[in-house]
Amino acid sequence: MKKYKIAFIGAGNVATHLSNELKKCGHEMVQVYSRTEESAKQLADSLHTTFTTSTETITKEADIYIVALKDSAVDQVLSKIGFGDKLLVHCSGSLPMSVLSQYAKNYGVFYPLQTFSKNRKVDFKQIPIFVEASSSENLNILEELANELSESVTILNSEKRKSLHIAAVFACNFANHCYAMAAKYLETKDLQFEILRPLIMETAQKVQELHPKDAQTGPAIRFDENIIKSHLSELKEMSDLQELYNSNSKSIFEHHQEKQ
Amino acid sequence: MKKYKIAFIGAGNVATHLSNELKKCGHEMVQVYSRTEESAKQLADSLHTTFTTSTETITKEADIYIVALKDSAVDQVLSKIGFGDKLLVHCSGSLPMSVLSQYAKNYGVFYPLQTFSKNRKVDFKQIPIFVEASSSENLNILEELANELSESVTILNSEKRKSLHIAAVFACNFANHCYAMAAKYLETKDLQFEILRPLIMETAQKVQELHPKDAQTGPAIRFDENIIKSHLSELKEMSDLQELYNSNSKSIFEHHQEKQ
Numbered sequence: 001m002k003k004y005k006i007a008f009i010g011a012g013n014v015a016t017h018l019s020n021e022l023k024k025c026g027h028e029m030v031q032v033y034s035r036t037e038e039s040a041k042q043l044a045d046s047l048h049t050t051f052t053t054s055t056e057t058i059t060k061e062a063d064i065y066i067v068a069l070k071d072s073a074v075d076q077v078l079s080k081i082g083f084g085d086k087l088l089v090h091c092s093g094s095l096p097m098s099v100l101s102q103y104a105k106n107y108g109v110f111y112p113l114q115t116f117s118k119n120r121k122v123d124f125k126q127i128p129i130f131v132e133a134s135s136s137e138n139l140n141i142l143e144e145l146a147n148e149l150s151e152s153v154t155i156l157n158s159e160k161r162k163s164l165h166i167a168a169v170f171a172c173n174f175a176n177h178c179y180a181m182a183a184k185y186l187e188t189k190d191l192q193f194e195i196l197r198p199l200i201m202e203t204a205q206k207v208q209e210l211h212p213k214d215a216q217t218g219p220a221i222r223f224d225e226n227i228i229k230s231h232l233s234e235l236k237e238m239s240d241l242q243e244l245y246n247s248n249s250k251s252i253f254e255h256h257q258e259k260q
Numbered sequence: 261m262k263k264y265k266i267a268f269i270g271a272g273n274v275a276t277h278l279s280n281e282l283k284k285c286g287h288e289m290v291q292v293y294s295r296t297e298e299s300a301k302q303l304a305d306s307l308h309t310t311f312t313t314s315t316e317t318i319t320k321e322a323d324i325y326i327v328a329l330k331d332s333a334v335d336q337v338l339s340k341i342g343f344g345d346k347l348l349v350h351c352s353g354s355l356p357m358s359v360l361s362q363y364a365k366n367y368g369v370f371y372p373l374q375t376f377s378k379n380r381k382v383d384f385k386q387i388p389i390f391v392e393a394s395s396s397e398n399l400n401i402l403e404e405l406a407n408e409l410s411e412s413v414t415i416l417n418s419e420k421r422k423s424l425h426i427a428a429v430f431a432c433n434f435a436n437h438c439y440a441m442a443a444k445y446l447e448t449k450d451l452q453f454e455i456l457r458p459l460i461m462e463t464a465q466k467v468q469e470l471h472p473k474d475a476q477t478g479p480a481i482r483f484d485e486n487i488i489k490s491h492l493s494e495l496k497e498m499s500d501l502q503e504l505y506n507s508n509s510k511s512i513f514e515h516h517q518e519k520q
Contacts, residue, residue, distance in 0.1 A: 173481070216437070251503075
C-alpha cells in the first residue's frame with residue numbers, strides 16, 4: 001500500500017480519531033491546522049507533528065489534505081488556501097462534494113458514519129466509511145485508505161450521503177438527547193442516571209436484530225391514555241420535557257397506525 | 261428458598277418474561293389469565309400450565325397473583341376477582357401501589373426496569389428490579405423473589421418509581437422511536453436501516469461510561485445552522501420528521517446552554 005503525507009485541516013473529534021487511525025496504518029501526518037491554538041497543538045502533539053493556526057503557513061508538502069471542520073467554516077477556511085493538484089478531501093455528511101471543486105482539481109469525500117468523542121476509543125474496523133471522488137484515480141486512493149481502516153467501505157454520492165446523515169442525526173444525536181432528557185429529569189428527583197444503563201443497552205441491542213418498529217414497547221404504542229396523561233401532568237413544571245413527551249408519544253402512536 | 265404457587269393475570273411481554281424466569285427459579289406457575297384466549301393459551305402452553313379467559317374461574321390455589329396488564333385494564337379486571345389474604349402484586353411503573361388496597365389485604369409492586377419483547381431473550385440478572393409492599397412480611401417475600409432473579413434489587417416508593425418510569429420512556433421508547441424515524445426516512449431513500457446499527461450501538465455504549473450531556477455530538481450541539489436548515493428543508497415533505505427534527509435540535513441547543 002502506498003503511504004501518504006497527510007495534513008489535517010481541523011482538530012476536532014473527527015480529525016482526532018481519523019488522523020490517529022491513519023497514522024497507525026503508516027501514513028505520515030505532516031501538519032495540523034486549527035483556528036484555535038489549543039486544539040491544534042493538542043492534536044499535533046499526540047501525532048508528533050507540527051501545527052499552525054494561520055492558513056498562510058499551511059504546508060505545501062502533503063499529498064492529501066483532509067478537511068474536518070464544521071460545515072459552516074469550510075468555505076471561510078478553504079478560500080484562503082491554494083491546493084494546486086493535491087487531493088482535497090472533506091469528511092462531512094451533508095456538504096456535497098462539489099463545494100470542493102472551486103478550491104482544487106482533485107477532490108473527494110471520506111465520511112465515517114460514527115459518533116466521535118475525543119477521549120473515547122472506537123473500533124474503526126466496525127465503522128462504515130462512505131467515499132466519493134472527482135475522478136476514478138482519486139476514488140481509488142480514497143477507497144484504498146478506507147479499506148485500510150474499515151471492513152465496511154461504500155461508494156455513495158452526495159445526495160444519498162446527506163440522507164444518511166439526516167438518518168444518523170435521528171438515530172444518534174436525537175437518541176442521545178432522549179438519554180440526556182431522562183438524566184435531567186432523574187436528577188430533579190434525586191435518582192441516578194446509572195439505573196437506566198441496562199435499559200439503554202438493551203434498547204440498542206434489540207434493533208441490532210429487530211426492525212425498530214417491531215422493537216417498540218411502552219405506553220405510547222399501547223395507547224395507554226391514563227399513563228400518558230399522568231406522565232404529562234407530572235412533567236407540567238418542565239415544559240421542555242413535557243413538549244418532547246407529547247410530540248414523541250403522538251408520533252409513536254401515528255407511526256404504528258401507518259401501514260407496515 | 262421457599263417456592264411459591266404463582267398465578268399470572270396478563271399474558272403480554274412482561275408476563276411472558278417474568279413467569280418464565282420465575283419458573284426457572286423453581287416456582288410453580290399455576291394459571292395464566294388473559295382476556296384474549298390466544299395470548300393466555302400461548303403463555304400457559306410455554307409454562308406447561310392451565311389458562312382461563314374468565315375472571316370467574318381464576319384459581320384460588322395461588323400464593324401470589326402477579327398482575328401484568330396495561331394500566332388502564334387493571335381496575336376493570338381486578339374488581340371482578342376476590343384475593344382474600346393472598347399476595348397481590350402489580351408490575352407497573354406508573355400505577356401507585358395503593359390501587360391494590362381495595363382488592364387485597366396483602367399487596368405490593370414488582371417492577372423490572374427493562375424493555376421486553378416476546379421472542380427476545382434477556383439476561384434477568386442485569387435487570388434492575390424495584391419492589392414495594394404493604395407490610396414488611398410482604399416486602400421480604402418480594403425482595404427474596406427479586407434477588408433470585410436479579411443482581412440489582414431496590415426498595416422504591418410509588419412516587420419515585422413513577423419518576424423512574426417517565427425517565428425510562430425517554431431513554432427507551434423515545435430513543436427507539438428515533439431509530440424508527442431514521443429507518444422510515446432511509447426507506448424512502450432506498451437506503452438500508454442496517455447501516456446505522458454500529459452507530460446506534462456506539463451511541464448507547466458511550467453513555468455506559470459518559471453522562472449523555474458529555475456524549476452529545478452532531479449539528480445541533482455545534483449549532484451548525486447551515487446543516488440544520490438544509491436538513492429541515494430536505495424533510496419538508498415528511499412533516500412528522502421535520503417537526504421532530506426541529507423540536508429536538510432546539511431542545512439540544514437549549515439544554516447545552518443551561519448550566520452544567
